[in-house]
Amino acid sequence: QVELVESGGGSVQAGGSLRLSCVASGSLYSKECMGWFRRAPGKGREGVAAINISGGRRYADSVKGRFTFFPDNVKNTVYLQMNNLKPEDTATYYCAERRIPVCGSTSFEVDDYYNWGQGTQVTVSS
Numbered sequence: 001q002v003e004l005v006e007s008g009g010g011s012v013q014a015g016g017s018l019r020l021s022c023v024a025s026g027s028l029y030s031k032e033c034m035g036w037f038r039r040a041p042g043k044g045r046e047g048v049a050a051i052n053i054s055g056g057r058r059y060a061d062s063v064k065g066r067f068t069f070f071p072d073n074v075k076n077t078v079y080l081q082m083n084n085l086k087p088e089d090t091a092t093y094y095c096a097e098r099r100i101p102v103c104g105s106t107s108f109e110v111d112d113y114y115n116w117g118q119g120t121q122v123t124v125s126s
Contacts, residue, residue, distance in 0.1 A: 001115055002026040002076075004095050009120030016124070017083045022095030022117060024076035031071035033103035035113060036080045038091035038122075047108025048093070049080060058106035062088070085124045092119040 003025040008018055020036070028034070035050035049069035050058045057069055068081040078095060096113035098105070105112070 002028060002097070004097070004115060004117035006093060006095055006117040006120040009093060009122045011123040011125065012085055014086055014124055014126050016085050017081070018085065018122060020080040020082065020093055020095075020120060020122075022078045022080075026076070028076055028097060029100055030103060031076070031078050033098045033100070034071075034078055035096050035098060035106075035108070036069060036093060037096060037108075037110070037113075038089075038093045039119075040088075040091040043091075045094070045110055050098070050106040050108060051078075052106050053103045056106055058108070060108070082122070085122075087124045087126045090122060090124050092121050094119045 005023050008020040032051050032053045036048045037045050038048050039045045048060050066084045071078045095117045097115040098113050102112045
């Protein structure tokens, strides 16, 4: 199984930006069959952004217009660009591979993903 490693998290003030990276140790089925999730303290894991093999993208309502999910054209890497960060964006962020039968979707169902990174912490202060 390919290992996913997230990086790019950190502490920023509200209104700031971060770019998260998710690097795969080997070849992914598709960089466009993946998602980003987050888990805030005391909360469950929630979908933030997903991309499908048709190039479609889905974003959680809370991040629309602020976050952008895009793959690297060359490397086995995907990114989550996060702009205008808010304190409520504070969470551990995870990238994950979606199961092949649902690569055509932009599912936020946790069970549709089978390969998860270890997470990177994002803290936004007001």
